[in-house]
Amino acid sequence: MSILRYGVAYYDEYMPYERLDEDIAMMKEAGINTVRIAESTWSTHEPQNGVFDFTSVDRVLDAMHAEGISVIVGTPTYAVPAWLVKEHPDVLAVTPKGPGKYGARQIMDITNPAYLFHAERIIRKLISRVCKHPAVVGYQTDNETKHYDTAGDNVQLLFVKYMREKFETLEEINRRFGLDYWSNRINSWEDFPSVVGTINGSLGAEFARFQRGLVTDFLAWQVALVNEYKQPGQFVTQNFDFEWRGHSFGVQPSVDHFGAAEAFDIAGVDIYHPSQHELTGTEIAFGGDMARSLKRSNYLVLETQAQAFPHWTPYPGQLRLQAFSHLASGANMVAYWHWHSIHNSIETYWKGLLSHDFKPNPVYNEAVTIGRDFARLSGSLYGLRKKNKVAVMISNEALTALEWFKLPDGRNYNDVVRWLYDGLYRMNIECDFIQPGYAELTEYSLIIVPALYAVSDEALERLNEYVRQGGHAVYTFKSGFADETVKVRTTIQPGIISEACGIGYSLFVTPHEVRLKSGNADVSAEDISVETWMELITPTTAEVLLRYDHPHWGEYAAVTRNRYGQGSATYIGCMTGREMADSILKAAVQEAGLWGADQELAFPLIVKTGINPQNQTVRYYLNYSDTPQSLVYPHGPAEELLSGREIAAGMELELAPWGAAILLEQLGIQGDC
Amino acid sequence: MSILRYGVAYYDEYMPYERLDEDIAMMKEAGINTVRIAESTWSTHEPQNGVFDFTSVDRVLDAMHAEGISVIVGTPTYAVPAWLVKEHPDVLAVTPKGPGKYGARQIMDITNPAYLFHAERIIRKLISRVCKHPAVVGYQTDNETKHYDTAGDNVQLLFVKYMREKFETLEEINRRFGLDYWSNRINSWEDFPSVVGTINGSLGAEFARFQRGLVTDFLAWQVALVNEYKQPGQFVTQNFDFEWRGHSFGVQPSVDHFGAAEAFDIAGVDIYHPSQHELTGTEIAFGGDMARSLKRSNYLVLETQAQAFPHWTPYPGQLRLQAFSHLASGANMVAYWHWHSIHNSIETYWKGLLSHDFKPNPVYNEAVTIGRDFARLSGSLYGLRKKNKVAVMISNEALTALEWFKLPDGRNYNDVVRWLYDGLYRMNIECDFIQPGYAELTEYSLIIVPALYAVSDEALERLNEYVRQGGHAVYTFKSGFADETVKVRTTIQPGIISEACGIGYSLFVTPHEVRLKSGNADVSAEDISVETWMELITPTTAEVLLRYDHPHWGEYAAVTRNRYGQGSATYIGCMTGREMADSILKAAVQEAGLWGADQELAFPLIVKTGINPQNQTVRYYLNYSDTPQSLVYPHGPAEELLSGREIAAGMELELAPWGAAILLEQLGIQGDC
């Protein structure tokens, strides 16, 4: 069914008293048309080894179906039952911190055969039972799957075999990983040590890559099991999540999202973000752009916040703004974690749509209005497609490598990613995420490459070629420094991309009382600070956009731009303040010919655009502030869907605090998107 | 002997050279009439398994007796000898951090049979030997006993049996503890996991309650052993201590003081507090009120500081002020830890009355004056009784639950307790501590209930009834939220007390740029900040004392007062600054009809009052500041005992910096206490 889904996670098993009918009545009132169940409650469904009890699943499916609510069924494998751990304590992952302790979820060794045997059995039992139930619309395998740092002896053994498979000889490994250093050389396969204590970042990064592979394999294995039962029209998804800083922040370190997503029919994500006075919508855009990029298609927001934490309880209007922001990024579903606040255990203060008292409350009441709009506007808003001209190139390998070779001030890879991504967001440049291996670079006019520290020669040569052929690239410091085994390149830096960037450097320092001095009218800002890291750049063919203002480093360039072939490459050799980064980005966007009317608007006024399956242009105008905002509408005649008002070019559009407008452009008079 | 005791802990065993006679001579000079011995030196008294050597005990008892100094003998069980650990390494507690390491005291598993066997033998050997010695006035069992986080396999086994005994079925446990969550459900007793890794706060809190029970049982077992030998006139006490923040701070998390105190004849405590410019007397009052409340009688200060740490060495006058402050709270003994500073090991810089050189010093010299006053005034000051009209209701269960469900800014239960307790102290309102199970609430006109987060329905209904019948209650945020298994109530909050408080709420947030706005002339302050936590309160029948000043939360009440039956209930929905809390408390005290002349005085001028066994009113006026203070004496004619001066109503009383005055009112003209 090609409809917008408005959903919640629902746990009949957690209810303090019989609530099912009343809950469903309240869901109907709120327009909830999809619930997700069962992913957390293995011990309820299999109370003892081989004893199964799907009472709560059955009754929820039946009751939901009776009221026309669809159900996504999760495989309950991310939280193991007590009996399994008692029988087979080795299902718990041994990590660098030692053996695991029972209690939390996500503590298993996902390679352990006892775990895999029992996981397979509960998956087959559950999915075979529900697959033909008319309420079931799809499946989620496991939940927020990761490798949980599993690193015990069995995993080390697998890693040695992986290394032999990949590199063939120890000689090759010793050479590429530089193991002669500090007597780490391995001269016989039997001597291969556990890498838990390694001080060799190349080896550590390879182990992290291997661990991410375990996640890809584990999820593909689950999907294959579920696919044996999946009925036509049903989908299989996974709930991907992000680097967590108390909220969704950046690229997930423990999972190769692109690789893992291949097995699935549709990508799903959870997106949690700051709220109240800190609500900016950035994480909604970031998470959405990532989810949409995984399969280059629409996606499901399987979890996002309703009330959540005391510091997130939304101001009036924010829940609506958030819901439409998800749609504006290409989501086909917005689901809350979770329906009701729970009365025991660790997430008691991670509140749902309902408070602990199950009564209507201001947040629920606002959800009621969202549900109505979703139902009413589903035909126009479902299936929004994007054709972005800007991509951000991200890499798990670069992320991991920068964990081993940290920036001096504690900033990490995702800080660099977000430093530039957030700038694009603020200037209303929508973008896709791509990996270094992506083949069709020419789809994009501009590629942003933050801190691509560890990457193969091939990927860099492809980027040089992309620029030569007319593409525009923006690199930051640290890009191109090391190869895919995190061996530093032995040529002048930034290695292969020196050519397209027209620069070279061999020294880099930590900034201390260094400022930036403009070398070009295109780039300037009030904040001229240099932070974190600075490379002492000597241009060969590049023009200098910014140079360092410092008694000893003043001869070096900080930011350069090089015309190369038909395109240009900007190189940012240091961390700057946010305003200066925006200025550099703006120059690059202009250079790429992408600066337009929407860019003249800026945060807190956010614009997102796409085309619906009826080929209509849909424009979301989102006010991420506590004050009213207005703009002069610059595009063709449209209907503002929330108010039903007709809008013509040149008319003033007003947005309430935390308000949204959705403009559906009339067919045939399509805009410039 | 009904006399004031002035004491020290004395360790003949630690002496670097023969000192006994000289020490006793210096003690006599200082008026020391009681020493505590033996609680730390098991390895000296039982140098090898079954070999006993009580030489130092015998000679100290004889020498003290010869000079008329009484002795409290401690059972030496809180520090185990090396030979015991070598023979039975499992006497060391296994904690969540792993197996124990020998070295410190208080590292045993208090359920371990090898420990218990040897503890019983040394107790019987020691106490049987000394019980008839004329110097012995009483016993202390163990010292600052706690459960030391013992949580090994044997303790887990005991806990499972405790759970079955208490809840009978797993079904009941699964339901009340919400174990379906994250697949924690337990379906067979054999599967019951160690709770060391639990993420279920209800289970964690129950385990903490069970561990506190181990302490109660262990102490009762020791008391029963000692009681077999105890002679008429001798007492058994325990040295209770408090939440430690570098000094005694609040309710002890690891011990149910009320439960544990039942076995004892008299309560004892140690009270350590900030000194020098940070000396306020608050901890002396807090610890004293707690100790006095345990058995609703006088108590012993078994340990307090003489010189102690470099940042505590008292200013001239402070040692005297402290000593009289203890008496003013109802202590019958003030004893220092310890007589002499020790020359080796971890407490070398926790100095005693004597420095390492054993010579008279300014602190010792001040003690000499205290000893003389104690001896001289014992007849008037011994046995002070209190009839307080205000109680503070405290709860180990609420404390533990708030460790599991923490306030967002790191403040804990005791911060909330002290926030209000300290306000009472500053306005010279003396109080008792009671637990939620206390039956005789009507003894009090005003009950302060800080953050009573986890508590049974019965206790809350009793509080409602108390208010209905004319009592006055002050609740803070978080009160009544969860039941006694830390399951959040499913009704509108604050649950059962919503009725007496006339309010309800279902949302709560973390304050950000929120201020308070007065809703009633009774309550105001310059500092209108909101901190830590705020509940969005809707009054039903309550009047609003304060509301939130905030663009989005401004419609909600922050502090309310409700007349209910014959009484009133104040509800404080957020953390405020200290000044605002004082204003709210003052309004409640006035509402309860308890505002009098002493309340017109205020910190740093502290007043404490009681009645001695001769039915005379004794009033302590204490100056907790570095500047002189004066007041107009408002009560009946009295003698100032320290100076011998006669004081009449209306006369000005002057107090030197860190000075004290003790007014003994003439019989038959008793004041309003």
Add this chain to the structure above:
Amino acid sequence: MSILRYGVAYYDEYMPYERLDEDIAMMKEAGINTVRIAESTWSTHEPQNGVFDFTSVDRVLDAMHAEGISVIVGTPTYAVPAWLVKEHPDVLAVTPKGPGKYGARQIMDITNPAYLFHAERIIRKLISRVCKHPAVVGYQTDNETKHYDTAGDNVQLLFVKYMREKFETLEEINRRFGLDYWSNRINSWEDFPSVVGTINGSLGAEFARFQRGLVTDFLAWQVALVNEYKQPGQFVTQNFDFEWRGHSFGVQPSVDHFGAAEAFDIAGVDIYHPSQHELTGTEIAFGGDMARSLKRSNYLVLETQAQAFPHWTPYPGQLRLQAFSHLASGANMVAYWHWHSIHNSIETYWKGLLSHDFKPNPVYNEAVTIGRDFARLSGSLYGLRKKNKVAVMISNEALTALEWFKLPDGRNYNDVVRWLYDGLYRMNIECDFIQPGYAELTEYSLIIVPALYAVSDEALERLNEYVRQGGHAVYTFKSGFADETVKVRTTIQPGIISEACGIGYSLFVTPHEVRLKSGNADVSAEDISVETWMELITPTTAEVLLRYDHPHWGEYAAVTRNRYGQGSATYIGCMTGREMADSILKAAVQEAGLWGADQELAFPLIVKTGINPQNQTVRYYLNYSDTPQSLVYPHGPAEELLSGREIAAGMELELAPWGAAILLEQLGIQGDC
């Protein structure tokens, strides 16, 4: 060969491609005449148990010899190969944190027989092979050797035997270590517990002394092995290092440098220091004075920084200034760690003279000028001798004891040492380091004694006698407090030195709003703050230089000076600001008759002086600042060696930013050094 050596550590084994000839050509260009090899690459030289491959050693020796570069060969024992750990996991040290993990260097149990067997074999194989090679000029045994906190059962057993050997009876141990405290008494040798968990600082400090003894023994054992092969003219050295705070900071806690140095022919050190705007030269002086003091002779700087970290990359001129500063302290060799930046593993960002691209760069280019000057001036600058009149008395025992009994604000022993050492450095007072056992105190006019907390009676009596006979001593707080088993003295403090200092104290406090008040015109400063610690001193015969300004502690002295016999003793009872410390030091230097022309200069203008083997006075003038400095030259006619200019007394000498001048005084007209 009596020449200045300019060197690098060189790792042919780490090279990403064949570089040897090109590296040697670049070394020759830079004047590198010595390389150190082999100390880190055991696993390359012994790829399997008993299989040896010295290819890289052989080829480097031959190639270096062909170009006249000397080689120091290291024994490769500080980093164990993987095969050894796989065969004998117990070669890894068990520490208080638990069993070791393979990966890093310096993780072995240096008492383990499997380790010692294999270490001996590789040493004999390597050294026997190279000893007659004409390139080999000397050997380094192991590298930065320490005890790596080895504390497993076998080490505990050795410690018990050490204790019995040293103290003979448990009675003696129980008494001197105060083990009755907290039931720690040991009554049978079999009961002796592991000291890993001890809370007895005396025991902990004795174990640390024992561990330092393990290092001394281990190094002497290696030296004895190497000496079996050493040829005439070759030397054996060790690379000592210092307390590490991100750079070389102070006395090394884990090694008795003086004891360990005895086995060696010449002392070697590594010295790493802040750079760029933080370059002061203090660590170069400190490390050099220590190294020179170990054998009271010249020394080798086996490692110092070239580019090193991003925050250390030197400003133009700094590398030269550093090199000459090492010579000025008495170094005969300055060697960089390391030649080339490495491309993998943990020290990738600890850069060498060459960047990862192996190309000439600004730092290398500056080294080229240094190499030329070293070669040109070797005849004048080699073998500088010192006759310092000031000594700083340092002690591993005091350092360890102050780790157990910490200062309240986190400052440690080395903070006190550096507080005074740095003052001497700033006033151009050069000094030696001595230990408390040093016999010839009268060689010095002034002895500085920082925080000599734990020390024998004999050493203190020797110091009293030194003063009586005309010596001058400056003590700080905490000196003399405890004996050599860290038992606090039972007399009035500061114990034995009370006599020479003419003071006593029994109270000490943490300063809070305390200032200093001058008691004598000799000592004053703008900054009158008191920090960290203050002793409440009562003078007996001493004059008061400073007293405390405080309402309660104002009667006590803070800093005193006592004429005693023919000399004087200054006692500093509290931590002061740096300026006040300098004033106190200046008064002491003047009292000792050591204030001269060089002291009128001051940091950033640093002067260091010595006499070369031709008996010529050599004076280094060093400008540690970013601005030019000048001085009027006060000594006899000399040649400025870097410029070749003749300088006469009274002429103005100019120093560029980070510049240096070296003045060689004409023979027979020697100055006042």
